[in-house]
Amino acid sequence: MGYKNICLECRTSYSKGNDYQNQVESNCPQCGKKMILVNHKFKPPKKSDTKNWEMVKLLVENGFKFQAVYEQIEKGLFLKVNSPKNLNDAKEFIKKIQSLKSLNISHTSVSILFVNAKDCNN
Structure with a gap:
């Protein structure tokens, strides 16, 4: 467990x-x-699983490093966006x-989510 360095x-x-x-x-x-x-949170696929490594490569090359992402549903309410399969x-x-x-709505940790949701209610 812990942060990981990956080689694509x-x-x-x-x-x-x-x-x-x-x-x-x-x-x-x-x-x-x-x-x-x-x-x-990243769970590496098996080395032989080329399809899932291709997906990992696409995600990483587009800036997603397997952090939690939340979408604001309404003021103070966020919903976790599921990672692709x-x-x-x-x-x-x-x-x-x-x-x-582009809307500055994604967050990288649950603590930020709760801080922002609390701030929205004040």
Whole structure:
């Protein structure tokens, strides 16, 4: 468990611990390419699961690093947006995330969600 560095080339991930402030991206020990730091919620597919790694690559290349994303339903009420399960869902997910980002509605943690929801009620 913990934040992970992933290599999209080798389809591998390495746990980096839970303290985000001390996380850095590093090079892959297998191929030497730059790895990508993703959220601790990321569950890597099996190395042989090329379809799911293709989906991971698409998501990461479009700025999604497996953080929690919430959509504001109404003032003070947020609903978690489910992560995609396949490549077609990922394409739709990216469109939705981009529209939420343009409205500045996406959040990266539950604590931010509750702080913002509390602030909306005051």
